Amino acid sequence: MKALVKSSDSHGIWMEDVPQPICKANEVKIKITHTAICGTDLHIYEWDEWAQRNLNLPLIIGHEFCGVIEEIGSGVTHYKTGQRVSGEGHITCGYCRNCRAGKRHLCHKTIGIGIHRSGAFAEYLVIPETNIWPIDNIDSEIAAFFDPFGNAVHTTLSYNITGEDVLITGAGPIGLMSTAICNFVGARNVVVTDVNDYRLKLAMKMGATKTINTSKDTINEYFNELNMVSGFDVGLEMSGNSVAFNSMLDNMYNGGNIALLGLLPNNTKVNWDHVIFKGLNIKGIYGREMYETWYKMTQMLKSGLNISKVLTHKLKIENYNEAFEIMASRNCGKIVLEW
Ligand code: NAD
Numbered sequence: 001m002k003a004l005v006k007s008s009d010s011h012g013i014w015m016e017d018v019p020q021p022i023c024k025a026n027e028v029k030i031k032i033t034h035t036a037i038c039g040t041d042l043h044i045y046e047w048d049e050w051a052q053r054n055l056n057l058p059l060i061i062g063h064e065f066c067g068v069i070e071e072i073g074s075g076v077t078h079y080k081t082g083q084r085v086s087g088e089g090h091i092t093c094g095y096c097r098n099c100r101a102g103k104r105h106l107c108h109k110t111i112g113i114g115i116h117r118s119g120a121f122a123e124y125l126v127i128p129e130t131n132i133w134p135i136d137n138i139d140s141e142i143a144a145f146f147d148p149f150g151n152a153v154h155t156t157l158s159y160n161i162t163g164e165d166v167l168i169t170g171a172g173p174i175g176l177m178s179t180a181i182c183n184f185v186g187a188r189n190v191v192v193t194d195v196n197d198y199r200l201k202l203a204m205k206m207g208a209t210k211t212i213n214t215s216k217d218t219i220n221e222y223f224n225e226l227n228m229v230s231g232f233d234v235g236l237e238m239s240g241n242s243v244a245f246n247s248m249l250d251n252m253y254n255g256g257n258i259a260l261l262g263l264l265p266n267n268t269k270v271n272w273d274h275v276i277f278k279g280l281n282i283k284g285i286y287g288r289e290m291y292e293t294w295y296k297m298t299q300m301l302k303s304g305l306n307i308s309k310v311l312t313h314k315l316k317i318e319n320y321n322e323a324f325e326i327m328a329s330r331n332c333g334k335i336v337l338e339w
């Protein structure tokens with residue numbers, strides 16, 4: 001089969017012929033129809049320091065996908081061939097304390113598809129039955145990025161945001177989807193910051209109350225316009241940028257809640273006075289809840305949440321190099337490749 005393989009420790013990704021994966025007991029083989037590009041895939045494409053430190057090559061990359069079940073292994077009970085599915089890219093051990101407590105997103109033995117084992121930029125993918133998420137009445141090109149949509153849903157629903165003033169730092173695909181979710185669940189103000197005007201424009205389309213390019217403007221000069229007195233009730237950090245995180249701390253209201261999704265550099269300096277004297281809550285986010293987040297994602301889409309505007313580019317898989325370069329320019333929302 002054809003697959004996008006990171007086969008050499010240099011910039012780029014290559015389409016290669018590789019053996020099809022074998023579908024073993026309790027596993028499902030999916031014929032992939034759509035794969036979306038994640039920021040992680042871009043790290044691997046660009047072969048940055050994180051990728052060099054974390055990957056063993058060769059590797060078929062990709063973990064955001066949608067496809068059709070081609071084959072089921074022995075012991076598979078809930079799925080049949082021909083069904084349209086997506087799936088969770090974190091494979092958990094099932095036996096650790098957290099897994100057995102139903103908190104699989106906190107498993108300390110998690111294995112990532114497209115990172116630690118073969119991924120979804122391929123004609124076929126095999127994953128455990130327990131990782132399958134069935135899709136009905138949702139477009140495959142949307143289902144292809146359920147994985148980051150799940151990051152957005154898990155982060156955004158961490159706190160009660162109905163009627164609250166929310167600050168989202170970072171209008172990447174996840175921040176953009178979070179903007180739509182905040183609106184859907186009834187936040188009062190949804191303020192989105194970025195340093196990229198293309199993405200801030202998209203944030204307005206996703207329903208932001210106000211967007212602020214923090215390379216030109218400060219956040220608090222808009223408090224009056226937004227009828228805000230002292231700061232934000234909820235902060236969703238989705239940039240991974242330490243300046244953005246500190247601007248969030250500056251602009252939180254006392255007792256506010258923050259969820260950290262963006263991967264901040266380890267040497268990020270924090271003004272702890274804000275955290276302590278404002279009595280802020282800070283929660284780290286990794287992945288999405290298995291499978292409560294998947295349930296919420298599906299039901300919110302079925303009840304009218306619209307995230308389709310985040311999908312800015314659809315390309316054929318043959319044009320993968322062009323797609324990765326668009327992704328690298330960051331003048332895009334989600335990019336989906338069709339097989
Ligand atoms: P992305 O890199 O596409 O988006 C980040 C955005 O932040 C960009 O648009 C960038 O212009 C913006 N930004 C940069 N500096 C800024 C500043 N000073 N103020 C405001 N915005 C600024 O990423 P994404 O795919 O949307 O993901 C968001 C973040 O979440 C990334 O850091 C990603 O690595 C991380 N992530 C974490 C998890 C997890 O499980 N914790 C999962 C997926 C992604």
Ligand code: ZN
Nearest residue numbers: 093096099107
């Ligand atoms: Zn576990």
